[in-house]
Amino acid sequence: MTGRRPARHGRNISVQRAPGGSATIVVLWSIAIASIIVAATQLVTWRTTVLGQSAVGRVQARWAARAGIERVIATLGRHTETPDADDPMSLVRDLEFDWTGSLESGSWDIRHVAEGEEFRGPLDLHSRMNINSITKLQLGELPDISIDTVDSILDWRDEDEEVQGIGAERSFYEGRDLGYVPRNAPFKSITELELVAGAWPEYVRGEDWNLNNRLDGNEDDGENATPEDDADGRLDTGWAGYLTARSIDSPTGRSGFPKIRLTADTDTEELMEVTGVDETQAGALMAFAETANGVMGPLLSIDLGELVGQPAQNTGRSSGRSTGRTSRNSRGSDEDAVSSLDTEQLRAVFAECTMTDFTGPDRIPGKVNLNTAGPEVLALIFDNDPAIAESIMALRQSRAEGITSIVDLLEVRRIDPQLLSTVADQIDVTGWVYSISSRGISRTGQEVEIHAVVDRSTLPVKIIEYRED
Ligand SMILES: [Ca+2]
Ligand SMILES: [Ca+2]
Ligand SMILES: [Ca+2]
Ligand SMILES: [Ca+2]
Structure with a gap:
C-alpha cells in the first residue's frame, strides 16, 4: 500500500x-x-x-x-x-x-x-x-552379499577382537585409516551398517537413497540423479529392506500385562492362572527355564516332561492333546508325572511368558x-x-x-x-x-x-x- x-x-x-x-x-x-x-x-x-x-x-x-x-x-x-x-x-x-x-x-x-x-x-x-x-x-541369503561381508557384520557386533572366518576386526579398519573401528556391540542404526567392510551404501540402500521407505523422484529417474536406479516405478530396496x-x-505380553519371567523363582500361582498350566507343569516350566539359556523354542518340539528329565509320554506334540497324569514315568509314580502342554497352554506360554531379562539397560x-x-x-x-x-x-x-x-x-x-x-x-x-x-x-x-x-x-x-x- x-x-x-x-x-x-x-x-x-x-x-x-x-x-x-x-x-x-x-x-x-x-x-x-x-x-x-x-x-x-x-x-x-x-x-x-x-x-x-x-x-x-x-x-x-x-x-x-x-x-x-x-x-x-x-x-x-x-x-x-x-x-x-x-x-x-x-x-x-x-x-x-x-x-x-x-x-x-x-x-x-x-x-x-x-x-x-x-x-x-x-x-x-x-x-x-x-x-x-x-x-x-540368514545373513548369507541377502541379495549380493559375500561371505567376507557376512563375517565382517558379525565381527562388527561381536564383543571380541577375533576375526570370524574372513571377516574384519580393528586391525583391518586401522590399516585402511578409516578413522573408526568396529563397535563390538549391537548396531545402533541401519546406516551404521555402511561402515562395515564390504557393506557399500549401494548394497545397503538399494534405490531407497534417503531410507524413507518411499519411492522419490530421484530414485526412479534412471541415471539422471543419484542413486542409479532402473526407473521401473518400483522401489528396489537393498539390505535395509x-x-x-x-x-x-x-516385556509386555499379548494381554497388555507384563510378561511372566520364567525362572526358578516364578510365582507358581500366577503362572498357573495366566497360562492355564497345572502345578506340576508350572514346576517343570520353571525347572526348564533354569537350563534353557533363555531360549523357549524347545518347548515346541520336545515334550515338557522330557525337557526336565522325565521320559517322553505316549502321545507326541502332534496330537495337540494332553495325556494327563496316567502315563508311566521313570520314577514309577503317577503323582509327579508332567503332562504335555496342550496347544492352548503352549499358545498362552508363548504369549505371556519370557525367558529374557528385561531389567538390564540393553535393548x-x-x-x-x-x-x-x-x-x-x-x-x-x-x-x-x-x-x-x-x-x-x-x-x-x-x-x-x-x-x-x-x-x-x-x-x-x-x-x-x-x-x-x-x-x-x-x-x-x-x-x-x-x-x-x-x-x-x-x-x-x-x-x-x-x-x-x-x-x-x-x-x-x-x-x-x-x-x-
Ligand atoms: Ca568384534
Ligand atoms: Ca569377532
Ligand atoms: Ca526414498
Ligand atoms: Ca526400481
Missing part, C-alpha cells in the same frame, strides 16, 4: 501546475521517477508476498505432516493400552486407516514400500529381521511379526524356503485376525515342530516399533516430509528417531 503513495503524489503535482512549461518538465520527471518507484516497490512487494506464502505454506505442510504422525502415535498407544489379543491384525487395519487425513491448512499422506509393494500407513519395523540377532546363515536395528523385544533385539513380514523376509527366516513363506502368507490372509500365535504355524504342512522350535525365538505376531514417513501437503500445494520412528512397547509411545526434509 505504502509503495503506491509516491505515484499518487506525483500525479497531484501535475494537476496543480499544468499551465506552466517548466512545470510540465517537472511533472514529466515526476511521473517518470514515480513510475520507476512504483515498478520497484511492486516487484519488492510481489517477492515478499511470494516468499511469505512459501513460508506459510511450508509451516502448514509441516503441521499437516506432524498431525499424521500424531494420529499414528495415538493409534499405537491405544493398542498398547488395550490390545486385542485375539485379533493382532486389528492394529494393522487401524494403522492403514490413518494413512491420510486433513486439517484446515492441509492434509497428510503416510505410505511405505515393503518388498517392492506400496502399502498405506506406517511401516512395522518388525516386518524386518533385526540386524543384531540375524544368524550367519530386510533389516532393522530398531525393532525391540517387549533386546526385536522379533519378526508374522502378520506384517513379506514373503522374502519370511523365507529368510525359514531355511530360505519360498514355499513355506507362501504358506504362511496364505495362512494369515485366510483369517481376518491374522496369525494369533506362533503355534499356529504348526498348521503349515512344511513346518514341523523341530523347524518351528529353531526359529521360535525370532518370530512373534505383533510389532512394537514403527517407521512413519508422513508427507504433509498445504492447501497451496507445498510439501514437507517428516520421518519418525516410534516405539510403543511402553507408554507413552516414544519417538526414537525424527527428521524433517
Whole structure:
C-alpha cells in the first residue's frame, strides 16, 4: 500500500501546475521517477508476498505432516493400552486407516514400500529381521552379499577382537585409516551398517537413497540423479529392506500385562492362572527355564516332561492333546508325572511368558511379526524356503485376525515342530516399533516430509528417531 503513495503524489503535482512549461518538465520527471518507484516497490512487494506464502505454506505442510504422525502415535498407544489379543491384525487395519487425513491448512499422506509393494500407513519395523540377532546363515541369503561381508557384520557386533572366518576386526579398519573401528556391540542404526567392510551404501540402500521407505523422484529417474536406479516405478530396496536395528523385544505380553519371567523363582500361582498350566507343569516350566539359556523354542518340539528329565509320554506334540497324569514315568509314580502342554497352554506360554531379562539397560533385539513380514523376509527366516513363506502368507490372509500365535504355524504342512522350535525365538505376531514417513501437503500445494520412528512397547509411545526434509 505504502509503495503506491509516491505515484499518487506525483500525479497531484501535475494537476496543480499544468499551465506552466517548466512545470510540465517537472511533472514529466515526476511521473517518470514515480513510475520507476512504483515498478520497484511492486516487484519488492510481489517477492515478499511470494516468499511469505512459501513460508506459510511450508509451516502448514509441516503441521499437516506432524498431525499424521500424531494420529499414528495415538493409534499405537491405544493398542498398547488395550490390545486385542485375539485379533493382532486389528492394529494393522487401524494403522492403514490413518494413512491420510486433513486439517484446515492441509492434509497428510503416510505410505511405505515393503518388498517392492506400496502399502498405506506406517511401516512395522518388525516386518524386518533385526540386524543384531540375524544368524550367519540368514545373513548369507541377502541379495549380493559375500561371505567376507557376512563375517565382517558379525565381527562388527561381536564383543571380541577375533576375526570370524574372513571377516574384519580393528586391525583391518586401522590399516585402511578409516578413522573408526568396529563397535563390538549391537548396531545402533541401519546406516551404521555402511561402515562395515564390504557393506557399500549401494548394497545397503538399494534405490531407497534417503531410507524413507518411499519411492522419490530421484530414485526412479534412471541415471539422471543419484542413486542409479532402473526407473521401473518400483522401489528396489537393498539390505535395509530386510533389516532393522530398531525393532525391540517387549516385556509386555499379548494381554497388555507384563510378561511372566520364567525362572526358578516364578510365582507358581500366577503362572498357573495366566497360562492355564497345572502345578506340576508350572514346576517343570520353571525347572526348564533354569537350563534353557533363555531360549523357549524347545518347548515346541520336545515334550515338557522330557525337557526336565522325565521320559517322553505316549502321545507326541502332534496330537495337540494332553495325556494327563496316567502315563508311566521313570520314577514309577503317577503323582509327579508332567503332562504335555496342550496347544492352548503352549499358545498362552508363548504369549505371556519370557525367558529374557528385561531389567538390564540393553535393548533386546526385536522379533519378526508374522502378520506384517513379506514373503522374502519370511523365507529368510525359514531355511530360505519360498514355499513355506507362501504358506504362511496364505495362512494369515485366510483369517481376518491374522496369525494369533506362533503355534499356529504348526498348521503349515512344511513346518514341523523341530523347524518351528529353531526359529521360535525370532518370530512373534505383533510389532512394537514403527517407521512413519508422513508427507504433509498445504492447501497451496507445498510439501514437507517428516520421518519418525516410534516405539510403543511402553507408554507413552516414544519417538526414537525424527527428521524433517
Ligand atoms: Ca568384534
Ligand atoms: Ca569377532
Ligand atoms: Ca526414498
Ligand atoms: Ca526400481
